Amino acid sequence: xxxxxxxxxxxxxxxxxxxxxxxxxxxxxxxxxxxxxxxxxxxxxxxxxxxxxxxxxxxxxxxxxxxxxxxxxxxxxxxxxxxxxxxxxxxxxxxxxxxxxxxxxxxxxxxxxxxxxxxxxxxxxxxxxxxxxxxxxxxxxxxxxxxxxxxxxxxxxxxxxxxxxxxxxxxxxxxxxxxxxxxxxxxxxxxxxxxxxxxxxxxxxxxxxxxxxxxxxxxxxxxxxxxxxxxxxxxxxxxxxxxxxxxxxxxxxxxxxxxxxxxxxxxxxxxxxxxxxxxxxxxxxxxxxxxxxxxxxxxxxxxxxxxxxxxxxxxxxxxxxxxxxxxxxxxxxxx
Amino acid sequence: xxxxxxxxxxxxxxxxxxxxxxxxxxxxxxxxxxxxxxxxxxxxxxxxxxxxxxxxxxxxxxxxxxxxxxxxxxxxxxxxxxxxxxxxxxxxxxxxxxxxxxxxxxxxxxxxxxxxxxxxxxxxxxxxxxxxxxxxxxxxxxxxxxxxxxxxxxxxxxxxxxxxxxxxxxxxxxxxxxxxxxxxxxxxxxxxxxxxxxxxxxxxxxxxxxxxxxxxxxxxxxxxxxxxxxxxxxxxxxxxxxxxxxxxxxxxxxxxxxxxxxxxxxxxxxxxxxxxxxxxxxxxxxxxxxxxxxxxxxxxxxxxxxxxxxxxxxxxxxxxxxxxxxxxxxxxxxxxxxxxxxxxxxxxxxxxxxxxxxxxxxxxxxxxxxxxxxxxxxxxxxxxxxxxxxxxxxxxxxxxxxxx
Numbered sequence: 160x161x162x163x164x165x166x167x168x169x170x171x172x173x174x175x176x177x178x179x180x181x182x183x184x185x186x187x188x189x190x191x192x193x194x195x196x197x198x199x200x201x202x203x204x205x206x207x208x209x210x211x212x213x214x215x216x217x218x219x220x221x222x223x224x225x226x227x228x229x230x231x232x233x234x235x236x237x238x239x240x241x242x243x244x245x246x247x248x249x250x251x252x253x254x255x256x257x258x259x260x261x262x263x264x265x266x267x268x269x270x271x272x273x274x275x276x277x278x279x280x281x282x283x284x285x286x287x288x289x290x291x292x293x294x295x296x297x298x299x300x301x302x303x304x305x306x307x308x309x310x311x312x313x314x315x316x317x318x319x320x321x322x323x324x325x326x327x328x329x330x331x332x333x334x335x336x337x338x339x340x341x342x343x344x345x346x347x348x349x350x351x352x353x354x355x356x357x358x359x360x361x362x363x364x365x366x367x368x369x370x371x372x373x374x375x376x377x378x379x380x381x382x383x384x385x386x387x388x389x390x391x392x393x394x395x396x397x398x399x400x401x402x403x404x405x406x407x408x409x410x411x412x413x414x415x416x417x418x419x420x421x422x423x424x425x426x427x428x429x430x431x432x433x434x435x436x437x438x439x440x441x442x443x444x445x446x447x448x449x450x451x452x453x454x455x456x457x458x459x460x461x462x463x464x465x466x467x468x469x470x471x472x473x474x475x476x477x478x479x480x481x482x483x484x485x486x487x488x489x490x491x492x493x494x
Numbered sequence: 495x496x497x498x499x500x501x502x503x504x505x506x507x508x509x510x511x512x513x514x515x516x517x518x519x520x521x522x523x524x525x526x527x528x529x530x531x532x533x534x535x536x537x538x539x540x541x542x543x544x545x546x547x548x549x550x551x552x553x554x555x556x557x558x559x560x561x562x563x564x565x566x567x568x569x570x571x572x573x574x575x576x577x578x579x580x581x582x583x584x585x586x587x588x589x590x591x592x593x594x595x596x597x598x599x600x601x602x603x604x605x606x607x608x609x610x611x612x613x614x615x616x617x618x619x620x621x622x623x624x625x626x627x628x629x630x631x632x633x634x635x636x637x638x639x640x641x642x643x644x645x646x647x648x649x650x651x652x653x654x655x656x657x658x659x660x661x662x663x664x665x666x667x668x669x670x671x672x673x674x675x676x677x678x679x680x681x682x683x684x685x686x687x688x689x690x691x692x693x694x695x696x697x698x699x700x701x702x703x704x705x706x707x708x709x710x711x712x713x714x715x716x717x718x719x720x721x722x723x724x725x726x727x728x729x730x731x732x733x734x735x736x737x738x739x740x741x742x743x744x745x746x747x748x749x750x751x752x753x754x755x756x757x758x759x760x761x762x763x764x765x766x767x768x769x770x771x772x773x774x775x776x777x778x779x780x781x782x783x784x785x786x787x788x789x790x791x792x793x794x795x796x797x798x799x800x801x802x803x804x805x806x807x808x809x810x811x812x813x814x815x816x817x818x819x820x821x822x823x824x825x826x827x828x829x830x831x832x833x834x835x836x837x838x839x840x841x842x843x844x845x846x847x848x849x850x851x852x853x854x855x856x857x858x859x860x861x862x863x864x865x866x867x868x869x870x871x872x873x874x875x876x877x878x879x880x881x882x883x884x885x886x887x888x889x890x891x892x893x894x895x896x897x898x
Contacts, residue, residue: 186593190586283707286676295676296630297581297607299614387582389611394581396541433576440576441539 172419176322185314189386190426192318195325196382197422201406202332202415203375208404209413210336211368212348214267217274219400220281221251221373223392225380230298230390231291240303240385244324247381248374255373259366278400282392297391300384321382328375333415335371344368345413376403409451411458420459424451524598525837530830531571532556533591533600535608540578545604547809548627549574551819552602554805555827565830568837573597579604581611588612592621599624599842601826602645602819606630606677617641622843624829625822625872629756631681634871643846643870645822647780649678649754653685655778655876655893656752660697660725661690664750668699670723672714672738674730675703682729682754699723704734712741719747726751732759736767743771753777755876760785761812764881773883778876778893782856784817786885794855821856825863825872828852860892 180188204218228250229243258277265273285292292298305316335341343364346354355361384390402425410421432443455462524531536549556570564570573595577584584603591597599622603609606628616623617639625645626633633644660667671686673679683701687694700721702714711734718726719742726749728738735757742751753775757763760783764772782789789795798820802809809816830837832845849872852863863872875894879886 184593186589189589193582193586283705295607297610299610301614383582387585387611388614389581389585391581391607391610393541393579393605393607394611396580398540398578437538437574437576 173326177319180311180315180318185312188314188318192314192321192386193383194419194422194426195318195321196379196386197403197406197425198418199325199328199382200376200379200403201410201418201421202328203372203379204403205407205410205412205414205418206332206336206344206375207368207372209407209411209417210341210348211344211365213365213369214271215274215372216271216400216404217277218372218376218403219395219397220274220277221255221376222380222383222399222403223281223285223395224254225251225377226384226390226395227285227292227380228377229381229384230300233300233384234293234298235291243385244378244381248378251377251380252370252374255377256366256370258373259369262369263362263365275397275400278397282395285392293391295392297389297394300388300390302388303385317386321386324378324382328378329415329418332375336413336415340364340367405448407458409448409458411460411462411464414458414460414464417458417460424459522598522838523596525568528568529571530565530568530837531573531595531597532826533588533595533597534572534574535577535584535587535591535603536574537579537604537608538576540580542579542605545627545815546576547813548602548604548815548819548822551806551809551816552823552826554809555801555820555823558801558805559827565827566834570827570830577603577605577608579608581607584608585611585615588616592616592619597621598837598839601625602627602822604628609633613639613642620839622839622846624842624846625826627818627822629681630677634869636868636870640867641843643865643872645825645872646818647755647778647873647876648871649681650685650688651871651874652755652778652876653682653687654689655878656727656776657686657689658893659776659878659890661693664725667697667725667750668721668723669697669725669727670700670702670718670721670749671698671727672702672704672711672718672730673727674734675705678756679703679729682727686727697725704730706731708734711737715741715747716745719745724749728753728757730754730757732757732763735763739763739767739771739775743768748774751775755779758783758886759814760885769883772881775881776878777881777886779858779879779886779888780861780873780876781814781817781821782858783886784814784856785812788885788887798856817856821854824854825849825852858888858892 179191183191200218200222204215207213207215225247228247229240232238232243232246233240262270262273286294302313303317304313305311309316336344343354343359346357346359347361347364351361387394406421406425407418409424410419411417428447429440429444432447433440435443451459457465534549534552536546537543538546538549553572553574556572559565560569573591575587575590577587588600588603591600600616601624603612603623604627609626609628620641623642625643627645629646629649631648631650633642634648635642660669671683673683687698690697700718700723702717704711704714711730715738726742728735728751730738735753751774755778758777758779782794798817799811801820802811802816806816829842829846829849833841847865847867849863849865853861854863858877861873861875865872875892877888877892878890879888
């Protein structure tokens, strides 16, 4: 029943998302395009961290690689932007897989540091290949127009394109985590020795997860290059990787919906914080972070689930004449 | 019937009274009878947040203008957002300014990458993009980007200034260059090479570069000394300028030493490098160095200090960025004044393009701001100055890189 409710919710949300261009201004659509892009990147990181238990402080690097692959293809070889999105995904899959292989030897905080080095170095490495990347000046791109003579503004078209990619990537991810592969990923996270005893090839799954995770983030990067129509090393500073981590933790680890909520958080809360205080926006942002973590320690998605579960349980217990279900059970939500 | 006509007549009359002032204002974006909205982004957070003080000074200056009655009766509403020096954030914030806040003009957006990201968009939207805070050369391109205008002399202009001096005064120059390996550094080198013209290949005997992440430039300085160069063109940001000046002094290399304007600050470069080691440095200036004692007795300085004390008491009096913000806010105010009652975007642009010989209190004496529809580089004059162990002593004439 929960499964069916989930599908209905998804359909309603997606239908609502597709209706936004009917009544939203170009600027707001641009912001929601960003939300979609962040959601894909967070989905990627969440596959790695939430489902597979590997930490990364370097996903900003894959985002940058995706963005530059897209930008260089468009700028240097005049390849239509549509082709650059899957290309960025495939190349990032390979890069992520190759990085994941040696990184297997590292766990927890050590892996976090190793990936952090990626986030630190990629923006500088980009400057070395100035011929392709435009150095620190970056590359200026053209915003795509709606194809097939559709009567749409650039913002509307970009939003619908990004939304469609997001929906496809999310459907794939939701199926992936429910499949045999997904169960193996989670088993490795929960106890990798037990998982290996059961015959799960831990090394292969871990590096594959790294690859898929990087592919998602790379696709998000490519879409961001198209939406912003500009790439430069300054767009991908270290803080971006930290922002992604904030997004998945706030949204909810190992939750598909959590990525959408986390994406909204990292898109809108910094602006909101700036509206409250110009002098110390990041202090305000910090207060929001602490507040959310205190109120919803399992992220927004986890918090909602918790409320829903306790609601269902209390109804069940009422039917059964109370007492049967203790409150402690209701307070330990599944991740 | 009569009633309706009468109403119409009364309405027309009422409108007619206000027509002279109010009517044009109501049809243009970002302007009402009492307000002009000006938008801006600055790095209040992030790597470049030291520059955020420019935005704060500008806000303080517009507050002063408003306190004194505003511009032709209208108050300036200055909306400034934090872009954290991030291009995507700059795009988002500028779109917010243009589409949601509906500003009349965007002014003094800071940073080369951030401005590059909004360059196309803002020209498509036909919003004035005035006096941007970056030294890159590309903002002066009115043919392709008619709505964008630079402000400070660009790096190439400055490189040409030194080249002109060398050609005239050091005919046997053997030039060694140290530059940062990015667009900023290369722009300077290009200006120098273009300025030297046919002599460039003969005169420049060695070029050494460094990465902004390098720990020191000591070995480059030794190489340059060993090359036998008698002229040193030092294109470095403050941290490396201090090292270069010190190292050259320590190993006893005494070339004619040109130091780029980027690192001309007494407080953050010359004092840490040692005033004795800094003696004889030559740089090109267009603003009064605010910590230089020679200006501190002038009315311009007194006015500036009074402004800072009253409107921006937290701001540092020895930070040149604050003087920069003050000066550029003055020119923006002047453009708005010149607009009179027609504050349409077209007219704001037209007025920004017709600044003629404008002198400002904190620009060097004789430096004039000039613009035209084909010239979007307001300041193109600089003057050389030699450090005498205590202050920058101006010498020679004002140099103009491009004769219009």
